Amino acid sequence: MKTYIVGGAVRDEMLGLPVSDRDHVVVGATPEQMLAQGFRPVGSDFPVFLHPQTHEEYALARTERKSAPGYRGFVFHAAADVTLEDDLARRDLTINAMARAEDGTLVDPYHGQMDLRRRMLRHVSPAFVEDPVRILRVARFAARYQDFSVAEETMALMRSMVASGEVDHLVAERVWNEIAKGLMEKQPSRMFVTLRECGALARLLPELDALFGVPQRADFHPEVDTGVHVMMVIDTAARMGLSLPARFAALTHDLGKGVTPAALLPRHLGHEEGSVRLLKPLCARLRVPNACRELALLVAKYHGTIHRADHLRPQTMVTLMERCDVLRRPERFQDLLAACEADFRGRLGFEQQPYPQAGLWRQALAALCAVDASAIAQDCTAQARVDLIPERIHAARVAAVAALGLQTGTTAPPSPALANSTPGEDLLPPIRFD
Secondary structure, eight states, X not given: OEEEEETHHHHHHHTTOOOOXXXXXXXXXXXXXHHHTTOEEEOSSSOEEEOTTTOOEEEEOEEEEEOSSSTTOEEEEEOTTXXXXXXXHTSSBGGGSOEEETTSOEEOTTOHHHHHHHXXXXXXXXXXXXXXXXXXXXXXXXXXXXXXXXXXXXXXXXXXXXXXXXXXXXXXXXXXXXXXXXXXXXXXXXXXXXXHHHTHHHHHOHHHHTTTTOBOOTTTOTTOBHHHHHHHHHHHHHHTXXXXXXXXXXXXXXGGGGGOOGXXXXXXXXXXXXXXXXXXHHHHHHTXXXXXXXXXXXXXXXXXXXXXXXXXXXXXXXXXXXXXXXXXXXXXXXXXXXXXXXXXXXXXXXXXOOOHHHHHHHHHHHHHHHSOHHHHHHHHHHTTOGGGHHHHHHHHHHHHHHTTXXXXXXXXXXXXXXXXXXXXXXXXXXOOOO
């Protein structure tokens, strides 16, 4: 019975990165022997155990055989005669197929150390094509390790998996799980660019794929291409350290630009409505968590209005904040402002520009919160005019925001919202989350 540290822990140690989790492979043991030593079994597909003291995972060495389409279509074999090399052969990339013995010896049968030096993401064996999740994992690793490239032969295999329809068997939960992880990497744009290069983006997120090649006004968007803009936005969100809901909102805020009629280009009047219309079925298809879905809908709907803070009437600002439920969900409103800042700065030449609009909204929010709604309600109740409570609270909030004198119309540098709006336009149709 021999134990090895495998996979990501070995890889990150060799890259000089912090190691948080360690996975272990046990060679030459049976489940009964593991139980006899106090290991606790977990998992139903194959024998995995938790160490009685450290609670780290120890899996018996195993092989796998493709039995049906999709990532679930595998039969696993774990036995004492399965070698370490057999176990490592089933892994996705060479840099993840290394192991370290208890005495520190490196076991590297598939040249992962060489690919680390070459900064290369390369598949271990032709069996790579059997698991479509590996396409997403390669793309996610591209987002994590920005100076790594996908090997040409690995990209060719990924394209063949898309062409054969293997990627269509991915279940929503796995797709969302990998997308969520990719969005939280250092350069999330590389995940989606990699998926687009192999053709998987058009199958998994066709609404996003449709943005590439769609022009915008160069005076507001020097990068011009909408897809390029969205990639810049999510990378800006990553540099800002935003939450997953804010990063997902940044990814999906401009989906409506992919369906702008050609006659309107490069303007995208009303694209916010189109973004909401496309976003709802996308979230349903991928089973996006409610926190991500609701913030994404708010950002898609209102990012143009947020950008125009100094052009709006106080009543419009108050109405927007009320519809965002700022008193009960203040943290969500802050995420909305952060995603809009990423949108503003995710443009060529605007990466380091300040975003004064967020400050204006925070001032307005503070004024709104300072209104004593309870006192207004008590006064209306004393006058037997309970029906006037909502109206009078709203009016008091508008007056409080108006007293700030935020509406100057001089916010600089130019907001992208001005490229797609009519001067003076500040109507706010309500949004439905269902």
